Amino acid sequence: MNPAVRHVLGRVGAYVVVCLLVVFFALPLLWLVLTPFTPNPTYRASLSGFTLDNFAALVDNPQVWPSIRNSLVLAGGSALLVIALAALAAYALSRVRVPGRDQLLYALLLLSSIVTGTAAMVPIFLMLFQLGLIDRQLGVVLVLTGGLLPAAVFMLKDFVDGVPRSYEESARVFGARPNQVLRHVVLPVIRPGMATVGVWALVQVWGNFLVPYVLLANPSKQPAAVVMYTFYDAGGQPDFALISTFALVYSVPVVVLYLVVNRRYGFAFQGGIKG
Amino acid sequence: MATVELTDLVKQYPNGVRGVDGVDLAIADGEFFALLGPSGCGKTTLLRTLAGLEAATEGSIRIGERDVTALEPGERDVAMVFQDYALFPHMTVTENIAYPLRIQKVARGERDERARETADPLSLGALLERRPAQLSGGQQQRVALARAIACHPQVFLFDEPLSNLDARLRLEARTFLKQLQRRLGVTTVFVTHDQAEALAMSDRMAVMEAGRIRQVGTPREVFQRPASLFVANFIGATPMNLLEGTVSGDRVELGGGTSVDLPQAYRGVADGERVVWGVRPEYVAAAAEGSAADDVLVGEVAAVENLGVTVLVSVDTGSVQVRAVLPEDAEPAVGDRLRLTPQTARVLLYRADEDGGLVEP
C-alpha cells in the first residue's frame, strides 16, 4: 500500500479509537450533568428543557443537609487525623534512623491495600462493637484513618525525603532549638505535601461507602454516600429529582478539591509508588 | 572575631569510617582559610564538625577563648552558608536574613531594620520582599551571606560557597567574597574542591586527603612547594610534570637515555636514590637555539591545547612526556621538534615511595 494512504488510514483509525474512548468515558457522566436540570427526571439522560426546580427537592428533604454534614465530619475528621499522625511519623521516619524502617513501611502499605475492604469488615465490626464505637462517627473516623495512614505516611515520607536537610541544619546553626526548627522551618516547608495528602484522604473518605454503611446504623449519622441509597419513594422507585441533584452537589466538592490540588502540586501519589 | 583551634580532632562514623582522622589546625583571627581536597576527603565533615552538626569523636575545638567541642551548633557563635544556601522557601528575603535575630528574640521592627542594613551593601535592597524562588543563583548566594552576616558571628563557615553558580558568575563572586571578607574581618573557613578557588581566595589553606591534612600554607607556598605528590597532583590549573627517575651524580636519569640536571639544592641526595622529578608546566620554557644541551629535553610535539593567552604543549621525548606552558606567539604545531628547558630553581624532588614526600635538600 502507498505509505501516504497508509498514513492517512492510520490517522483515521486512531481518531475513531479516540472518539470511541471519549464516548466510553463520557457516556455515564451525561446523566450526572443533564438530569439535575431537566424537568421530570428519569433514568433517561436527556435535557428536555432547563429547570432548577429539582434543586427544590434537595432543599426540602430533611436528610440531605445532615448527610452532607456527616460526610464533612467524617472526611474532615479523618483527613485532619491522617495529616497530623502521618506528618509526625513521616518526619521522624525520614530524619531519624530506625532499623527495619523501609520493610515496616512496605509491609504496612501492603497490609493496608489488602485489609481495607471487605476482608477485615467482620473483625472491625466486632471490635468496634466491643469498644462501644458501633454507630458512632468516631469509630468510622478511626477505622478509615487506620486504613489510610500507611499510604499517607509513605507518600509524606517520600515528600520529606526530598526536602533538603540543610534547611534544618541552617536553622540549628543559627541557634534554633528542635521545636523551633519544627515550627519555623519544617512545618511550613512540608505544608504542600501535607495539603496533598490531606486532600487525598478527604476524597477517599468522602466517597467511601462500605465502612460507614457497615458501621453506622442510625440514618441521622450516615454520610451522603450511604444516604443516597435511601432516596426511594414508597413504591420502591428512585426519587430522580432528589437523587440527580444530590449526586451533583455531593460530587462537586471532590472534583474541585482534586483539580485544585492537582494544579498546585501535581499528583503526589505518582512519586510515592514508582516501585 | 576569634581564632579557631582544632586539636587532634577525629570524627568517626558508626560504621567505623573516619571522616576526619586526627586533625590539628590553628586558624588565625580574621584569616580567610580554605579547606581543599577531592570529594570524600573529609573537608565537609571537618567543617560540619566545626559547626557542631557532627559530634566530634575525639579531640577538641576552641573558638576564641572557648572550648566549644560539646556545645550545640547554635551556641558556638558561628554562621554557616550551605552549598545549596538553605534559604527558607516560605520566607521573604527580609525574613530569611532576620531569622537568626528572630531566634535571638530581637523585636520584629529592629530585626527588619538590621536585615535592611545588612542587605543594602550586598545590593539586595530592592529584593527584600521577594521569596528565594524568585531570585537568581547569585542573588540567593548573597541572601545566604547576608543571613550569616546579620547575626555577627565570630566565625563564618562556607560550604562550597561558589559551586552552585555558573562559571562566569563564579569568578565575579570570588572577588566579591574576598573583598567582603576583608571588609568584615571575620575569621572565615570555607570548603572547596576547586584548587583554583582556594588559591585565589584564601589567606592560607589546608589540603586534605582521606580525613587528614596533607599540607597547610599560603596559596603561594602550596603552589610553589607542594609537600607531597598528592598535593602536587591536586594543585595547579595544568597537571604538574612528575617523572620517576634515579639520581646519578648531578643528573637524574629519567630512563630511555633522557636525563635532567639535579638542581643545585639537591646535590646532597645519595647516588642511586629513586626519586620523582617534578616541575610545573608553567616553569618549563622553550629553550633558545644553541643553548647548552645539558638541561634540554628534546622531543616531538604530541598535543597542543589552547589556554587562551598561553598554550599547553605536550612533548614526547621518546621515553617520557613533558608538558610546558608556552606564550601564545610561540605556539608550535603537532609533530614539530621542540627543545624544552625547566627552570632549575623551580624543580622539586619527591621520594618515590607511597607517601611521596618532598625530599628536603
Add this chain to the structure above:
Amino acid sequence: MPTTSPAAEPVAGAAGPSAPGGPPGADAPRPDRDVAGLGRARALGFVAPALLVIAVFLVFPAVWTIYLGLLDYSLTGAGAQAPTFVGLGNYLDALSDPGFTRSLWLTLLYVGGSAVVGQNVLGFLLAWYLRGARRVVRPVLTVLVLLAWILPGSVVAFLWQALLDRRAGTLNTLLGTADQAWVLDHPMWVIVVFNVWRGTAFSMLLYTAALSSVPRSHLEVARMSGASGWQQLRDVVLPTVRRHVLTNTLLITLWTFNDFSPYLLTGGGPNGASEILPVYIYREAIIGGHLGYGSAISLLLLLANLVIAVFYLRVLRGRKDES
C-alpha cells in the same frame, strides 16, 4: 606508558574550574541523620500515635480474622451466645460450598478481566497515546478518565444504573436495543466494563509518570536506527517501565480483589451470577450473620492477596538483580 608518575592519576576535578554543584561523594551528609536534633525518644514519640492507630484498626483486625475463622460465631442463634471452636470446619464448609467456589471463580474473572488486562492495557495505551496527543484531545480525555476515578462510588454506581437501565437507559437508547436488561443478562460483563471505566485513571497516571522517565535520547537513538513505533515500544519503552508495570499490576490487582463497588451495581445478582468474594463475604457475614464463616473466607482472601504480593515482590527482586 613510561611517562606516568608513581603517584595516583591526577584526581578528577583537580585541574581547572570544575562543574557547578561539585560531586557530593562521601562528603555528602548521610541521608537519615537527625538533622533537627530530634533525638531518638522524641522520634519514637512522633511515630507512636500513627503506629498505634494502625496497629489497633488495621493490624489487629487482620490478626483477629485468623482467630474468628476458627470459631462457630454468628450474630444470631447458638453461635451468638457461646461460640465454639470448630477448627478448620469453616474452611471445609467453604470448600464444599458451591457458592464459595463459584464466587472464587467469578473473582478471578473479575480481577483478571477488569484489572490485570482491562485497566492495565487501557491505562498504558492512554498514557502512550496522550503523550503525543493534540492540545484539545489530551485535556478532554484526561479529565473524563479522571472524573470516572474521583467521583464518589455511590454516585458512579447510580450513573451506571442510569446508563444500563432497561427502559430508559442511555445505552439502550443509543444502540436502539430497547428492553435489553444488561445487568440481568450479562452481569459479569457489566461489572468488568464498569471497573475498567472506573479504575483506568490510576494506571494511566502511573504509566504517564513512568513514560516520562524514559530518556528521550533512548527513543531518539531507536528512531535514528529506523525502529518503528512498535519496535520503539518493545525495545526501549517496555524494558524501562517494566518495574512500573509490575507495581501497577500488583496495586490494581489487590484493590480489585477487595472491591465492593460491584455490589452497588448488581447486588451480586442475579442469583449470585456476579457475586465476587467481597460481596459473598458481606452477604454471609454482615447480612447472614455468619461471622465465623465470613472471617474464614476473609482470611482466604487475605492469603490470596498475600500470595500475590509475595509473588510480585519476588519478580520485582529478580528483575532488580538482573539489572
